[in-house]
Amino acid sequence: MQANVGSIDRAIxxxxxxxxxxxxxxxxxxxxxxxxxxxxxxxxxxxxPAYLPFGIRTCAAKK
Incomplete structure (x- = not known):
């Protein structure tokens, strides 16, 4: 699975x-x-996993 949780979200x-x-x-x-x-x-x-169906990503987009 790809990471979809950003650094601030992870820390919290x-x-x-x-x-x-x-x-x-x-x-x-x-x-x-x-x-x-x-x-x-x-x-x-x-x-x-709860972010996946909604397409939520709190991490930075990869270029």
């Missing part, structure tokens, strides 16, 4: 994912925080 996804996972580990929000694995994974990989 990674921070949100880590924050949710950390909140779960410290008992702040319960098991729902494990949903943070999704933004963390898409941020690390650089591809968001």
């Amino acid at each position: 996804r990674i921070l949100v994912g880590l924050g949710l996972i950390a909140a779960t580990l410290f008992g702040v929000i319960g098991v729902w925080g494990w949903i943070g694995v999704v933004p963390l994974a898409t941020g690390i990989i650089g591809t968001c």
Whole structure:
């Protein structure tokens, strides 16, 4: 798959994912925080499957 997540989008996804996972580990929000694995994974990989059907790309266009 081609990358469709830009650098700012990736950084936000990674921070949100880590924050949710950390909140779960410290008992702040319960098991729902494990949903943070999704933004963390898409941020690390650089591809968001939810963007594909809509043709959304937050990364710079390749020349």
